[in-house]
Amino acid sequence: MAEISTIARPYSTGIFSLAKEDKKLSEWSDMLKLMASFINHEDVFSFVSNPKIIDSEKEKLLVDLMGKELSKEGINLLKLLVENKRLSIISTISSIFDELKDADQGTIEAELVFATKPSKIEIEDLIKSLEKKFNKKIEANIKVDEEIIGGSIIHVGDTVIDASVKGQLLNLAYNLKA
């Protein structure tokens, strides 16, 4: 069985190259996110994944729901997904598209988790040093989580920089056990 991302990748790259030609990257990104949120809605999803309902019905419902927000190409994508029975992978298509978009623009998403609310200067400093380390523009997403006790945890893609008190305590516990 192929993995979902393997199936979704050709769709994402196809959409990406089209979007890039038309210079509509952010529009497409928004459209894909919208489609993903609609299709993943419980009621809609149970409708579109019901094998008793024929494809043209599903297509009609989806176009009626989102048609106003989507471009002509967007509606075509919807029709294609219905035809190929791949509506369920829309959120993966959207996330791979965003990754491609970020890579193209030289930006990378980062999640910064702090124990206490950081000051603006702190965040700016951190982002600056992260941008230097990863050599990319950082799109930061800041969260506050008291569970980490102190310090911060930075997620950039697959890489995690753990500078939290909780992480260090776990590390110490592991070292004592070993």
Add this chain to the structure above:
Amino acid sequence: MQLSTSEISELIKNRIKDFSISSEARTQGTVVSVTDGIVRIHGLSNVMSGEMIEFPNNTFGLALNLERDSVGAVILGDYEHISEGDVCKCTGKILEVPVGPELIGRVVDALGNPIDGKGPVKTKETDKLEKVAPGVIDRKSVSQPVQTGLKSVDSMVPIGRGQRELIIGDRQTGKTAVAVDAIINQKGQDMKCIYVAIGQKASTIMNVVRKLEENGAMEYTTVVSASASDSAALQFLAPYAGCTMGEYFRDRGEDALIVYDDLTKQAIAYRQISLLLRRPPGREAYPGDVFYIHSRLLERAARVSEEYVEKFTKGKVKGKTGSLTALPVIETAAGDVSAFVPTNVISITDGQIFLESDLFNAGIRPAINAGISVSRVGGAAQTKVIKKLGGGVRLALAQYRELAAFAQFASDLDEATRKQLERGKMFTELMKQAQYAPLTVSNMAVTLFAANKGYLDDVPTEKVLSFEKELHGFMASKYKTLIDNIEKTAVLVEDDEKKLTKAIEDFKASNAF
């Protein structure tokens, strides 16, 4: 488990003192699926093949499949607590096991953790599980013997230090017995032994350990156990772990003997892992690299040169060669040696000891088939005295087999043929040996000498073994200096030969058997 409290607090103090508080950058991934000890992980983009992956609750896994969108890993140990969505981290480390003389006398699992209830193993070093075997330049040809103490093995299929000799046969033919006897006979031979039990019943492993203990063999032996209830991953890794523990001695100019009991089960465990990882199955559903798992393991058994040892120990050990002798065991089904795994391992090793159930059931134990058992390099390493005296055994048995088949049809045989048949029968009887009763070189030499010179020809077949036993007792009490001399020099000079002839004649005259 007993530990002194001071030791613990001291340990903790040191650990806390050395503990460095620094932020760490590690690659993370998420578990997508868990199936029979195999996990698929999303993320972990920087993982290396064979790298350890850390899961929650101090569990570790081994990355085996690196694919475009996921990583396939096998969990080492329990996997029930791991679930979809769990976060796992790269450790940047390749799997290692503890090594060193501290492991001797212990029973450990495939990862080197003690399982004999004798407290922690205080090893100072660890070493990589998977290593590349020494190259051509670093090796030396096999020239020293490994005495198994079994008449039939030492005289017909001699094993040298650094050799790989396969023990192959059906179930219940005494494969483990041959290997365990070989370990027991290493007492006082300056040989460290490692017994790797793969996929066996825990009760069988316990019996082997108890027998080794009873015979004083645990003083120089480590047992690595991956029993049938351990996960397939541990059964697959156990031989490599044992090999790494043996290489420690080889690389330091010492001699070690390792028994892999048995590699068929390892291949089966690897087949399970491979199929669960969705690698394409080949012949008998084994994956394409089943040959390589055995060849890379057995290549690590070698005799290394003085230069290699000196270079490895940075000049601390000079002028000593090191060796790791391997006795892999393969179980065949209904004597089918042309199955996939047996043919592979036969072609990798330097010879095989072939055990047959027909012989075993006929009471010929060890049930070695002398015709198809061979040692490709052991001849060069055979003890001189055994080489000189043992040459006749193989020939006599070969001629006997040929004649016996032929003689079934003939009613009356001429004198020469009849004599040869009798002689063959006598040798077959003489090659029988009880378990856990290895013979010294000198005793073996006395037996072979007596048989070769025809002193046993007029002894009734059923009395051959008691003749041998009494002869050994007689020699030990009356000709101790001669026996000690043969044992020490391992050669039979003309002078000794005369003395030995006289001794055996004396014994026969006494009619003690």
